[in-house]
Amino acid sequence: MAALAMGIDLGGTNARAAVVDRDSGEIVAAHKEPHRERSPAVVAETVARAVRQSGRAAGMEPVAFGHVGVGVAGQCLGRTGVVLNAPNLGWRDVPFGELLERALGVRVRIANDLSTAAWGEQRFGAARGLDDVALVFVGSGVGSGLILGGRLHDGHRGVAGELGHVKVRPMRPDTAVRRCGCGEMGCLEAYTSGMNIAARVREELTAGATSVVRDLVQGDLDRVNATVLDTACARGDTYARALWEEVADLLGTAIAALVTLLNPARVILGGGVILGCPELQSRVREVFDARVSRSAAAGLSLERAFLGDDAGVIGAALLE
Amino acid sequence: MAALAMGIDLGGTNARAAVVDRDSGEIVAAHKEPHRERSPAVVAETVARAVRQSGRAAGMEPVAFGHVGVGVAGQCLGRTGVVLNAPNLGWRDVPFGELLERALGVRVRIANDLSTAAWGEQRFGAARGLDDVALVFVGSGVGSGLILGGRLHDGHRGVAGELGHVKVRPMRPDTAVRRCGCGEMGCLEAYTSGMNIAARVREELTAGATSVVRDLVQGDLDRVNATVLDTACARGDTYARALWEEVADLLGTAIAALVTLLNPARVILGGGVILGCPELQSRVREVFDARVSRSAAAGLSLERAFLGDDAGVIGAALLE
Numbered sequence: 001m002a003a004l005a006m007g008i009d010l011g012g013t014n015a016r017a018a019v020v021d022r023d024s025g026e027i028v029a030a031h032k033e034p035h036r037e038r039s040p041a042v043v044a045e046t047v048a049r050a051v052r053q054s055g056r057a058a059g060m061e062p063v064a065f066g067h068v069g070v071g072v073a074g075q076c077l078g079r080t081g082v083v084l085n086a087p088n089l090g091w092r093d094v095p096f097g098e099l100l101e102r103a104l105g106v107r108v109r110i111a112n113d114l115s116t117a118a119w120g121e122q123r124f125g126a127a128r129g130l131d132d133v134a135l136v137f138v139g140s141g142v143g144s145g146l147i148l149g150g151r152l153h154d155g156h157r158g159v160a161g162e163l164g165h166v167k168v169r170p171m172r173p174d175t176a177v178r179r180c181g182c183g184e185m186g187c188l189e190a191y192t193s194g195m196n197i198a199a200r201v202r203e204e205l206t207a208g209a210t211s212v213v214r215d216l217v218q219g220d221l222d223r224v225n226a227t228v229l230d231t232a233c234a235r236g237d238t239y240a241r242a243l244w245e246e247v248a249d250l251l252g253t254a255i256a257a258l259v260t261l262l263n264p265a266r267v268i269l270g271g272g273v274i275l276g277c278p279e280l281q282s283r284v285r286e287v288f289d290a291r292v293s294r295s296a297a298a299g300l301s302l303e304r305a306f307l308g309d310d311a312g313v314i315g316a317a318l319l320e
Numbered sequence: 321m322a323a324l325a326m327g328i329d330l331g332g333t334n335a336r337a338a339v340v341d342r343d344s345g346e347i348v349a350a351h352k353e354p355h356r357e358r359s360p361a362v363v364a365e366t367v368a369r370a371v372r373q374s375g376r377a378a379g380m381e382p383v384a385f386g387h388v389g390v391g392v393a394g395q396c397l398g399r400t401g402v403v404l405n406a407p408n409l410g411w412r413d414v415p416f417g418e419l420l421e422r423a424l425g426v427r428v429r430i431a432n433d434l435s436t437a438a439w440g441e442q443r444f445g446a447a448r449g450l451d452d453v454a455l456v457f458v459g460s461g462v463g464s465g466l467i468l469g470g471r472l473h474d475g476h477r478g479v480a481g482e483l484g485h486v487k488v489r490p491m492r493p494d495t496a497v498r499r500c501g502c503g504e505m506g507c508l509e510a511y512t513s514g515m516n517i518a519a520r521v522r523e524e525l526t527a528g529a530t531s532v533v534r535d536l537v538q539g540d541l542d543r544v545n546a547t548v549l550d551t552a553c554a555r556g557d558t559y560a561r562a563l564w565e566e567v568a569d570l571l572g573t574a575i576a577a578l579v580t581l582l583n584p585a586r587v588i589l590g591g592g593v594i595l596g597c598p599e600l601q602s603r604v605r606e607v608f609d610a611r612v613s614r615s616a617a618a619g620l621s622l623e624r625a626f627l628g629d630d631a632g633v634i635g636a637a638l639l640e
Contacts, residue, residue, distance in 0.1 A: 132475055146581075149469060156585035157619050159615045163581060167576060257487070257577065260485055262473070
């Protein structure tokens, strides 16, 4: 009989639980539950229900898994089980591990969802068997998951990998510095995440900027997103090109710094803003190539994420 | 009887071998040999001589140590024993591990000297027992050594920790970008190492810049160094203050990025430019505090290196 593990992907809209085959990484059963409300106690019940449902489909009670792993879209304090900050759930300092342990009666291990995704990709995806791997995600948010020396590196408190909150803009009073969702100023994410790019473009178009983006969304600025910008760039739109140069400069420089510092064997790229925008991606790679140290770049490969949305639950199930 | 280990610090001027007590980290015997010449074969003989001398002082033949560890001022390709690049020795792609193994008849483990220093500080110095530690060195060069998850992180090829070669200046043709000793453009080290700071100040003073630095070195620009700049800054010199703001902005931002990404428990500061220049250090700390993510800064401490020049040999001796 296959050795099975239970992983959970906890997002702002729903919780997905999956039974994962430890030997193959295959998802043998999965169940998704939407959040009825976002209070920690109710979310713990929702997660517990998803766990029971997917376990049942595999013929197992929660307790049979020994422990469960959870990837949370937010900052988690390592092995304490405390969710420090999960903006999509509106949580701060929530002892979610404890709540879920009580609801399920098994030990719970919590980590950031990019950490679990990186772990999933390292175990059964785009970086199988490599000891030193960074997953760089550019989607609605920006972040990374680090596998170093063959182990998940989540740092002293558990908040390592916050590439999106590395400060990339000077804080001189004379420059326009954007405030990030985390509350701090000048974060990479504030300039390069899908949400922030869309917000900025809406602001600038509203203020009168000229761009084909306006036609592509037929005047409905709510439909502005990174894909539209990429299309505009491909059509030679001056505004979109300048924006993409700026975004690519920030992303390429930041990924190059990560590689120079950590010397991974592979960088896995994930998230719709980088994977769904070929114009942006080619510019990011150009900047990256120019700015990474040659000694760290030798022997490095860049790959697309392989497991997609499954990486997080698979990695969560296999957390150690 | 104490368990003893052999460590070597290989610099551009001499090789120092030390017999280290594994349990206390104490150096029980040491011997320093100057390089007569820098060809790899001759350096291997010089190192072997230093090893034999210091071993003899402790009553041990080299072979009795089982293996020896070497910290090299340069980039090393992990467990292959190849020194990729050691500017002070004028080496590129030198299989020094092999040469030294032949000269000594024992297994040799080679690592960058900041990696060995970080390991020494983690085992017996300023970060004793902490699992996640970064040593940041700002001296004649700039770099870091990373201990992550309780182990030395030297990366896929062995060149992790190259903080000094993270690119910090845009590469637009309209900005003055300095070339680093490594041959690349825009590296942190090119703007913040003692050697590069001194070279830049000499250039600018020669070109007519006004500064009390000129008086402090009594017109002898060869005597310009970071300490003199710090003294000038403390006296309110406009030129030195502007330079220190710029250098502190780069160093503080880079260290903040490292901490945001890796979430260490402690950052150890080493090197004369940061430790010997209080004006600069206080500015670096100010920038760092403003630019580090709050979640990674919580629980973090910054400490001065404790073992000084001994950190490298102690860490080398205790390499695993």
